[in-house]
Amino acid sequence: MSDIIQLLPDHVANQIAAGEVVQRPASVVKELLENAVDAGATQVNLVVKDAGKSLVQVVDNGLGMSMTDARLAFERHATSKIKSAEDLFDLHTKGFRGEALASIAAVAQVQVKTKTESAEVGTELCIEGSEVKSQTPCVTKKGTSIAVKNLFYNIPARRNFLKSNAVEQRHIIDEFQRVALAHPNIGFSYVHNANELFQLPATKARQRIVGIMGAKTNEKLVPVEEQTDFIHLKGFIAKPEYAKKTRGEQFFFVNNRFIKSSYLHHAVSSAFEGLLRDKSIPSYFLYLDVDPKTVDINIHPTKTEIKFEDEHSIYAILKSAIKHSLGQFQITPALDFNKDSEFDTSYHQHKKPISNPTIEVNRNFNPFESDSKPKSVSNYQHSTSKNTSSWESLYADIQPDEDDNDEDFMHIETEAKNNLFSTENITEQRTCFQMNAKFLVTEYRSKLLVIDQHRAHTRILYEELMKSITMDAAPSQQLLFPLEMEFSSADFQILSEVQEALILVGFGFEKWENNEAVISGIPSHVKESDISNMLDQLIADMQMGIPKNNFEQNDILAKSLARNMAIKSGRLLNTTEQVDLINQLFTCKEPTKTPTNQNIFINFAQSDLENKLL
Template sequence: MSGKITVLPDEVANHIAAGEVVERPASVVKELMENAIDAEATQIDIEIGVGGKAYIRVRDNGYGMSRADAELAFERHATSKIRCTEDIAHIATLGFRGEALPSIASVSKLTLLTQTPGSFVGTRIEIHGGEILKIMESGSAPGAYIEVNDLFYKTPARLKFLKSAATELSYINNVITDLALAHPHIGFTVKNNAKEQLHLSAENTLLQRIAGLFGRDAIRELVEIHESAGSLEVLGFIGLPSFHKANRNYQKTFVNRRPVKDKVLSHAIQQAYETLIPKRRYPVAFVFLALPVELVDVNVHPTKMEIRFINSQAIHQFVVNAIRKTLSTALNTRSLPALETPDESEQSAFSEPSDAEDAQFEFSPPQRNRFPGEKRVPQGEPCKGAPFLSEFPESTENSGEPSEFRPFPRPHRSTPGPASLPAQEGVISQIQPGSALFSRMRPIGQFQETYILTEQGNDLFIIDQHAAHERIFYEKLQTQLQKNALDIQHLLFPVSIELSHREQAILEEYLPTLQQYGLELEPFGGNTYILKAVPAMLAKADYKKLIYDILDHLTESGKTTGVQEKLDDLLKVMACHTAIRAHHRLQESQIIALLQQLDGLQLPYTCPHGRPMIIKLSLTDLEKKFGRT
């Protein structure tokens, strides 16, 4: 039987390609920026309207195109980057598939203006929905100007899946950040709804570019990394252990100057900081890996963000060792403990099997990729934990080193309390508010200055002091907000906070909400904001770290959660920053005050994030463990 297989019309094929390449406005910005960079532009200007849904305009001063090349550029698989199959294994440019322009033109109203240097006239091409409307001579500056209007206007089903303008803008900002960071020698300007959002001068050093994108505060706790082994080279800047974030927004990885999201590199960075930063926190790293192009496959996915290494295990270990060596030197300590190569089960979590896994790096060293003019950044001050509740009596005792167990002297035995608290496998799951059960517990001491030990009757209770204090602040903030009675404290000395342009866009969207939650922020020029007031309960918090973490959480939660969940996340972050930390010594009077406050809570058995706050061990359970029953 015949007639089932047909060749797809060009229009259908272009729409399929567009589905792979053009996912959202940020995809368009990425493709157009990469084309400009490959065209050796030294200045790229970007304009965005309504999160890219209304218009995207990209102008560059690269080498432009002749009329013949401009017409060919809108044919599928037309490219200047490769000529034969062998070229695919030696790709050094950002774009090479030849699908970007025809894919974008098939789902938008596109206008191209281009002219080569030295030409007297340029070319103008207008395409709507893949249909060429106009090709004509036109005056133009050398380089290329591409305007994309009404993205997805012919595919309304795709259009309705786009997020809000602010969310789409955040995706665009991430793309711009990655490519601007990878090419500090190129100047960039960005306008959002006709308002200048970013201005980066050409010929920056990498450190200057990081400061321009992430703020000068970010570079104060960075140290330079530069290590090589054979044909492998890693360079860039990494954060000291005191500098960590709530997500990976400050973790950028590049392979041969190509921004990538790679499990091998991400895992290597996280493992290098193992035991050096708190759990569920992420190190700051701007890491550039250089290696021969034949040892990495960039042709894995149409977006070119995913790559595959020939010897992923060797690269993983090289990056881990380079980071740990750099940190050891920066901290003036003995070498950090060497980390063993992960076993096969761990390796499978971040690398893919390869037939060439045993390949050796014996190629000639790559051309030096060091950014000129870089100097090591002085070591920053370590972050300090948030102080304890102002309601607690102040401690007069030096904390010293954490002890394994610090008992409180109490010669007499307390009177047994009421019936034991209900628990499931030792974890307290239900406590009735207002029952004064916590107040009846007798403090015994602290374990590792992190867990409070108390007894009541025949039961031993272990309380996570940070989780307990976090719950107290969370419910207090909730109550004050519900009653519209949030206590605000104006700062005697306002705090200056520098943001990345992506953080700035998030902050602008949520400024009214933050004001409602007691955080009064005002623009102070460029990407700098002034914090003028905070909730009174947060008066002793680290304000900069608080704002950065709030923005990190808003960036992440904005992708998946609704408004109410975002607002609740704000309270959780604020409570976390105010609560006492682990390894903080408490006096018995402070513990008693904390227990009394727990009795007034609605849900005094988990932290705001849902982790257990208290565990019960009965005397019977202990006697069974010791074989006494």
């Protein structure tokens, strides 16, 4: 039998290695930015075109490379970071395996310009598909400029798997933010298609976080710091009331390297226990400095997953430090079990003289007359207005609660202002009732229906929103005082993709630039107080959905808004609202399923009920 095992050519081996290292343009951005940091740069500029598909260029003012180093840097396993196996357990740099540049050059066209401080001229190197096309002297500044053009030009199948420009751009912003947050002492800039998205001067950690996440982030941050024998923890957490439903502001850095750790994330979430809304995720920017010998970072090609020598101790320290910070800055409520709040005296009352209580007796009171003839409003007010000066003064400094209204008034106001349905579409008189403030029970075509009111309204709104996006724009209710909202660059990028669709469903914007939005109009039946949570949920849904085209993008938008705008379980509906909801449901194209394919109702035929009674 002849020999069948053979060595792969270098260009094939490099392409295989590139499959692990270079997954998308964001992978190229990560590797090049980290190389610039390792080169000792104080200013790093990132230039991107077409979400990295046409160009990814990183320019730094670091040490630069000699002519020989520039050539060797693109060979496999060529690195200046380690010299022996022992160095793998004492790493202080980002890249160290010498695979990144070789992998990038295998699947793209690369142009390098580099120069050391002592050299008179620099070196220009051109590589295509691992093949060196030219290497010539050139005039350039100290440092290195690497331009990666036409990514995956020689592997069309891999290029076809790339997502839309908006999605790839989102991944690039994520990688840029991680490197920029890890190194606030280095200046960074980011330009995409000739538009400057970030200009971050060298500064401190807090200012870097604010520069990336927005100016209003500063008031949300609570500092965290803990020093022990084997770990130094510092950074910031966001106050519980600013927790979001998205996973966009959770950052762990170990020795200035971004990592992902569900174990440490659980420690942070445990520290916030009891302080967060349901399904909310706390924001944090935490920096851990540990001995490099106690961690192993060489367990994943992207080096975002690491192993700690003593994970349990780090978990306990992290949880304890965050709890301490929440208490130190009075974020958590103070508990005093020995104090009775009933004996608290208002600041405005503690110096006032004490007046003796008086007792008034109505000698003409007749209980039999009150049962048969109720008092008028005027009589009631007259009888209760006597001698009230003594007790009314106790509440002089207390503002009335909006919820402390008369029950009848609340009922009328609820019907007038919060009626989500109109009586115009009632086409059939139904007999129905509400069960547990969640289900509607009615008869339909000789069957008994039990309808989930939230799911039913979600289906109705979904079809209305899709009609507004594709056919007729929905009306907008104008706000007397426009809402000013600020987003992180990543979140603003997501909302910018669906801005036109948001306008069609009823949103109005006075301003939309520089990560800020001024909302002047909102869809009908939406409360102004719900807008922030609604947009946060929309961002989360868009991140999870990753739409491939405009239809999928609109579909995700309509599903997210419909789910948030729909009436919730626990909402009491009057008879008119119940009937109108049922009628609108059965005018939908698909009344049996929600947009996410859940059952809206179950039905019982007469025979089913009779069999149950046997």
